[in-house]
Amino acid sequence: GESVGLHLPTLSVQEGDNSIINCAYSNSASDYFIWYKQESGKGPQFIIDIRSNMDKRQGQRVTVLLNKTVKHLSLQIAATQPGDSAVYFCAENWGAAGNKLTFGGGTRVLVKP
C-alpha cells in the first residue's frame, strides 16, 4: 500500500538553531497532510497542517512546506527550544472515507543546550 516515510530517524540540533524535518510521501492522491509532535509518554499533538492546494503554511515558529512535484513535505522549526525535543510524525490523508491518516515512522529531535 501507499506509505509515508521520513528520511532521518534522529535529528540533533543546537538550542536556538532552526530544525528541518523531512517527509516523503508516495500517494499522489493525498490531499491533506499533518505534522504531529509526540512527547515521551503522551499522545500525539497537532502542530500544523496543509492542504494539497497550498505549498506553504506558517504557524507560530513552525512552517510546513509541500512540494507536490517530488512528493515531499517538511517541517521547519525556528529557534529550536528544549521543549521542542520530541518525536515528530508526518501523516497524510489520501481522501479515503473516514478521514483516515497514514503515519510515517517518526523523527526524534534532540535539542542540545
Added chain:
Amino acid sequence: NAGVTQTPKFRVLKTGQSMTLLCAQDMNHEYMYWYRQDPGMGLRLIHYSVGEGTTAKGEVPDGYNVSRLKKQNFLLGLESAAPSQTSVYFCASSVYTGELFFGEGSRLTVL
C-alpha cells in the same frame, strides 16, 4: 477540557485473557479511531468509526473488535490476548475531515 480520555492507562494481561479499552470524547466528534504504536514506529490504524453504530476495519484489525454504541464512546476489545498485541494504544477523534485529537494512550503488556 477533557478532550479524549482513555481507560485504563496501564494493563498487564496473560496470554488468552480478554479485556476492553474504553475511549470517551466530549467534543461531539463524529469520527473515532483506535491506533496502536509499537516501539520506534508510527501509529497504525486498527479500527475506526464514522458515527454512532458504525465501525470499519483499518490497517491492522485482526485480533481486535470494536463497538460504538454511543457517539461519545469507542470501545476496543481483545477477546484472546497474544504477546504480539503488547503495544501502546491510542484513541483519537475528529470531525469529518482534518485534525485528529488523541488521548494519552493505554499501555498494554501481554505476558
